[in-house]
Amino acid sequence: MKLQVKEVSGNEKSKAEIEEQLLQKHEETISQEKPETKVEEVKVEAPVEAKEVETKEVENTSNNIPESSGVNDDNVLSYIKERYNKDIASVDELFETKESNETLPEDVLKYFEYKKETGRGIEDFYKLQKDYDNMEEDAVIADYMSIQEEGLDAIDIQDLMDDKFGYDDDDDEKDIRKLKLAKKRELAKARKFFNEQKDKYKIPLESSGSGLSDDQEKNLSAYNKYIEESKTIAESNEKRYDYFLNRTKEVFNNEFKGFEFEVGEKKINYKPGTADELMNKQSDVNNFVNKYMNKDGLMSDANGYHKALSVAMNPEKFAQFFYDQGVAAAVDDVTRKSKNINMDVRKSPQLSTKDGLKIRPIGDSSSGRGLKIRSIKKN
Structure with missing residues (x-):
């Protein structure tokens, strides 16, 4: 039987070293990015014997990440828009506005x-x-x-x-x-x-x-x-x-002689007062209106107001009416006097007695005027 032996050099890395290298690269990647509110969890599958190393490295990494306050420029500008209804492009502009308001x-x-x-x-x-x-x-x-x-x-x-x-x-x-x-x-x-x-x-x-x-x-x-x-x-x-x-x-000058009214075929002048008196009263129309108002400015005499206003708006008609009334009254008086009608009741002569003397008026006789005494014969 032939045995083959492979030499393992000292430069070959263990699994723990490889995992440590991966964690270090991940830490460098996080430090280059903008910090976010949430810290991304890194899960690395490793053998059981490398768990202690992994936990230690992740804790060290989390300590190097700065904590975020949760408030950025966009949040600030959004709050100002909602709260004060004011559009501001940037925070710098906000401080510029504050500075300009001071002057x-x-x-x-x-x-x-x-x-x-x-x-x-x-x-x-x-x-x-x-x-x-x-x-x-x-x-x-x-x-x-x-x-x-x-x-x-x-x-x-x-x-x-x-x-x-x-x-x-x-x-x-x-x-x-x-x-x-x-x-x-x-x-x-x-x-x-x-x-x-x-x-x-x-x-x-x-x-x-x-x-x-x-x-x-x-x-x-x-x-x-x-x-x-x-x-x-x-x-x-x-x-x-x-x-x-x-x-x-x-x-109302010095030659003022009154107001002229046309009545029928005649022209009649009437002067209700002196020129100065009329001018002072009629220079302000409120003098006319106030006569028919109370202290509260409400009309107190509506009939009098409209009567006066009607006369003022139709002076010729009222002048003609009163003239006709005067003429009719004068004609009636003249007619009654011309007939010379004595409407007194004729009374019979009355007998009056005084101190035994009886006196009675008698009518006209042929003997003429004067006092007539008639004696009564006594037997």
């Missing part, structure tokens, strides 16, 4: 200061930019009351002004002067307040609203448009009133 425009800083100190919104803030020195007096007082008396609408403010400063031309002159003085004092107080606020929070009106949110920019644009339209409307109304006042002065 806001002057008008935005003024608004934030105003909102922090007063608690009011953008509309009230931009109201301060009005020119209150040249505004209509009632508008200035109304804006001032809307700030001092919170929770009131425009109608409430108007009612409040009427209660404090309203009067009729028929009121006592002393009371009217007191109300006018009170209104002047309130106007001065309002203008002082607005000018102080305007100086404190003054901003350029041409500001584009940079730095404001979309809603604030919309409110700002709408308000600026409202201001421009209000100026146009106010100027137009002022021109109309000036024109109305000038035409009224032309009517």
Whole structure:
């Protein structure tokens, strides 16, 4: 029998060495990849005697992998999008935005200061930019009351002004002067307040609203448009009133002799008062309307209002009616007098006795006028 012997060199690796080499290569592969939250398990089939070596090497490998916090840039940006509805491309942009917000425009800083100190919104803030020195007096007082008396609408403010400063031309002159003085004092107080606020929070009106949110920019644009339209409307109304006042002065001039009415074929003039008196009352249509309203601005005398308005809209018809009534009454009176009808009841003569003397009036006789005494003969 022939035996063959094979020489085993010392360089040939054992199974344990091969397994160790595989684990080392796997560790290098993991270290080159981006760390993930989960650590991939490595399973290497090996004989039972190599289990101890495998366990030791895997534990060492897991110790070399850095722990992940579970939060990355995408998660942060996604949270900001869901929480604040703000699109940011990267975390770097987020920090750039924060840095740029630290240098806001002057008008935005003024608004934030105003909102922090007063608690009011953008509309009230931009109201301060009005020119209150040249505004209509009632508008200035109304804006001032809307700030001092919170929770009131425009109608409430108007009612409040009427209660404090309203009067009729028929009121006592002393009371009217007191109300006018009170209104002047309130106007001065309002203008002082607005000018102080305007100086404190003054901003350029041409500001584009940079730095404001979309809603604030919309409110700002709408308000600026409202201001421009209000100026146009106010100027137009002022021109109309000036024109109305000038035409009224032309009517009630020094040569005013009354109003002319056409009655039939005649023209009749009627002057209900002096020119100055009529001009003062009729320069404001509210003087007519307020006669039929109560303190709450509600109509208190609807019948009187529509009667007066009907006369005002049909003056010739009413003049003709009253003229015809007067003519008819005069004709009836003349007719009755011309017939000379004595409607008194004719009475028989009455006998009166005094001191034994009996006196009785008698009718006309042929003997003429005078006193007639008849004696009674006694036997």
